[in-house]
Amino acid sequence: MATTFADRLRSLTDEALGALIQLRPDLVVPVPSDLSALAARAQSRSSVARCLDTLDEFTLAILDAARLSRDAHGGVITVDAIVAQAAGADDADVRVAVDRLRARFLLHGPTDALHLVGAVEEVTSPYPAGLGRPAEMLEPQTAALAADRAKLRRTVLAAPAGARAVLDRLTAGPPIGSLNSAAMAEPVRWLVDNHVLVRVSDVGRMPHPAGELVELPREVGLLLRRETGPLGRLRARPPTPTEPVRNPAAVDSAGAGQVMEAVRNAEALLEALAAEPAPVLRTGGMGVRDLRRLARSLSLDERSVALLVEVTYAAGLLGEGGAASGSRAVHNGRATGTVDETFLPTTSYDLWRALPPAQRWESLARSWLAMPRQPGLVGQRDDRDRPINALSPDAERPGAPTARREALTTLAELPEGTAPGDAAVLELLAWQAPRRAKGREGTHRDALSGAAALGVTALGALTTYARVFLTDPVDEGDPLGVRGHPDAPGDTARALDHLLPSPVDHVLVQADLSVVVPGPPEPELAAELDVVAELESAGGASVHRITPASVRRALDSGYGAGDLHALFARRSRTPIPQAMTYLIDDTARRHGGLRAGPARAYLRSDDEALLTEVLADKRLSALGQRRLAPTVLICGYDQARLLAALRDAGYAPVAEDADGGMVLSRPRARRAPGRAPAATRPTDHPPVVLSGPRLAGVVEQIRRGDAAARATRRAPVTLRGATSTRTTGLTSVQAHGQAMAVLQQAVRDKARVWVGYVDSHGATLSRLVRPVSLSAGYLRAEDDRTETLHTFALHRITAAVAEEG
Structure with missing residues (x-):
């Protein structure tokens, strides 16, 4: 009896079956019910295509060699025939590549009678190794020419230069060309007339957009590849980069x-x-x-x-x-x-x-x-x-x-x-x-x-x-919490942290009012500098500058002059220059001298001279201000527009509320709603590679399902007959009584029996179980294969047969 693909999988050890699953993880997504389902999935077009996508150039070439070396009748392949096709490659490398194909079950069977999975032909090029079909499949005249190798060689050598260029191009693959190409029409016609090329339409091909096609027979391609071998140039090892190695x-x-x-x-x-x-x-x-x-x-x-x-x-x-x-x-x-x-x-x-x-x-x-x-x-x-x-x-x-x-x-x-x-x-x-x-x-x-x-x-x-x-x-998560807090740095962050300069918590204030941060600032220091200084240059050491606008911005945010002096005294490792002290004090003294309120809007100040200066300032003439009192001006624009115009002109106004109190606030940061990053979305994770206990569990589940499926198919004939509606002989009462006797004896002996029963849908089924108890109108039995306890109503049991030897 011929060995099927499923039987070959069934004969594998658990380690070999686990290795196949690791090499082709799509076979267990989802986990198949038994080895027959696994075999069907392993031979499907989609699974074979995924497997081929992971193979290297040399292994794919050896797969083409297996396709070329198949027996014309039974499709049997031998390793020696594959080695013969891979001329120019080391025999050991070829055999290792064959083992890779066998481990993935693209080739299966003994080494002297290998078989190719049928879906390989469906998902790969119809021209293995870029070679065309044999001449006998294309045209009788070409087949006769190919049979006489000396004549074929003379015909190829007699080809004109243009025709030889066409042959060289088709030899490299694919072996298909257009007969209607204007540039190559004459050389191609010479080759067709001399039966070196064959019109594809002559063998039932569909019309092609490029016009009528021609094909290079396999025998001609092999002749032209006599120096490199049937598979062309083979590289058993990956190319080695020639660039220099860095420290x-x-x-x-x-x-x-x-x-x-x-x-x-x-x-x-x-x-x-x-x-x-x-x-x-x-x-x-x-x-x-x-x-x-x-x-x-x-x-x-x-x-x-x-x-x-x-x-x-x-x-x-x-x-x-x-x-x-x-x-x-x-x-x-x-x-x-x-x-x-x-x-x-x-x-x-x-x-x-x-x-x-x-x-x-x-x-x-x-x-x-x-x-x-x-x-x-x-x-x-x-x-x-x-x-x-x-x-x-x-x-x-x-x-x-x-x-x-x-x-x-x-x-x-x-x-x-x-x-x-x-x-x-x-x-x-x-x-x-x-x-x-x-x-x-x-x-x-x-x-x-x-x-x-x-x-x-x-x-x-x-x-x-x-x-x-x-x-x-x-990405695998931390179900046991062994990595600590979720915000704790991972291995990558720890490895990188040793290479980055440590964050600094101090600055160097210079005499020209520049502030040098000698390294990446700590988050708290960075937030303070954003308020009180202007960034001039960034990098490993950033440079900021203290300006009247930055001091005014800090004062608007709620800082006082004393707070700014204390901030720089605490953060600076260099003495505070006198110019900075004067700048802070002078800006703070002028800050709030003008008050803008919501009257559409008004401007008031206890300094009448300052209001006179503002009223006379030509840069503010567009506001259309008018004096209501010695200490109050009004304009036709709202409070925000008035404040912005005054600050652009170099003044330091502040807003006030209806009660006359100063309104100091940092500008509100606008934010969009939070979103999950791409790295934490479950659909973006790469597929998990099974290993260890998880892999062993999948293999055991498939083995159990296969054993259950095969056991069901091997139920005793007597049991199958007892559960059939066409059975004659014993009456239903006699069969039920006999079943009860078998079950009682099995409970005493703790032996396994085949139980035939009718489920809730009226279907007749059988199951191999070990009875535990028989009472209160129910049979309780354990299924050793699935390690589950089943309960059967006694009136639904139709037969019971002891397990044979």
Whole structure:
């Protein structure tokens, strides 16, 4: 009896079956009921295609060799025949590749009688190794020419130069060409007339858009490949990058600098959007003008700003908010805009800003790795020749996370410090998984450029903390709480934290009123400097400056002169220059000399000379002020407009309420509703690789299901007859009495029996159980295979047969 595919799976050990599941995890999603279902799934088109997508160039070539070496009748393949086809490759490498195919059950059976899974032919090219079909399948005249190898060789050598160029092109594969090509019409016709090429339409092919097609027979292709072998040039090993190896310490140092720059630019971007939000386009995304404005503000190119916008949005730090009315359309989970909607920092931004730099970077990097978007498409044209905007639905690419992980994993597999160029990485990816890498070159290039911009790579090499980042299992959760507080830094943050300068809690005040922060400031110090100073330059050491406007802003926020003196005295490691003391005191003395109130509006002051100065100031003539009293002016504009005009003119007014009290408040920060970052969304996680107890549990579940299915099929004939409505012989009363006797004896002997019964739907079923008790009109029995206790109503039991030996 022939051995079926399911029988071959059934003969595997638990370790071998577990290895198959690890190599092809889609086979157990969901877990199949038994090995027959697993076998059917393993031979399906979709599963075979997924498996082929993971194979390297050399293994796929050996699979083509297996297809070429099949027996013409039974389809039997031998390992020796595959080795013969792979001329030019080491026999040991070929046999290892065959073992890889057998481990994945693309080839199954003994080495001298292997069989190919049928779905392989359905999901691969009809031309294995780029060779055409045998001549006997194409045309009798060509078959006769191929049978005479000497004549075939003479015919090929006699081909004109143009015809030989056509043959060389078709030999490289695929072996199909157009007969109607204007440039090659005459050479192709010569080859067809001499039966070296065959019209495809002559063998029942469908018409092709390019016109009539011709095919190069397999025998001619093998003749032209006599120097390289039937499979062409084979590479059993991945290509080795020729670029120089960097010092890992230098790579980490450069990467840490880029990390600080990426975090600083992300914070500057969000602050710029908080100060001047960008409107959401009606079609979704951020407009080109706003992107250019942000690029000028951050002194970056538009491509870098687009990456930051996409990453901060994916991290949940940027979102849509401020819509007062109107409906919102939703596309792929992203809201498209209304007139009132703008892009703003979310409420999560304030929490993120308070984290250490290493944790801030890790949240950005993880969101970049998981987001299903391709930032490199921003600025390009879509199919309708329209520009693709940042955060627009046109930049959605579901395969982007996989492409990023593939590119980074390829770098991680190289020795530390190896810095291959983009072309070398793409060549490696094309060798490791040719089917998957084809057509993804642009996505892989975008992944490499994004990794360099964020500091995942530096000097062309992968950093050591990025290697930890790729293997840090934060996505699996922490069900036992062994990692401590959820906000505690992970392995990646700890590895990066050693490379970053420690946050500082002090400043250096200079005589020219500049304030130098010699390192990344602590969150509390950064918040204080945002209020009391103006940022001049950022970097590893940032420079701020104290100006009358910054002091006035601090006073408006509720600081007093004494508070500012105490702040700088506490934070500065250098003596406070006298010029700063005078500036603070002078600005504080003038602060509040003018009071603006809500009368539409009025301006009052106890200093009549100051009001006279304001009234005579030509810069304020547009306000149309009039004097009501020696100490009161009024104008036709509201309070906010009056305050802004006076501050622009260099005065220091404050608002007051209806009772005459000073109103001091820091400007309210606008925030969009919080959003979950891409790295924490369950649908974006990569599939979990089964291992250890989980893998063993899946194998045991499949084995039990298979045993149960086979046991059901092997129920005794007497039991099957007893549960059939066509049975003659014993009456139903006699059969029921006999069954009760068998069950009572089984309870005493603790033996297993086959029980036939009628379920609640009227179906007749059988089950192998071990009776536990027989009382109160019910049988209680245990199923050893599923370790469950079943209860049967005695009046539903039709038969009982003891298990045979």
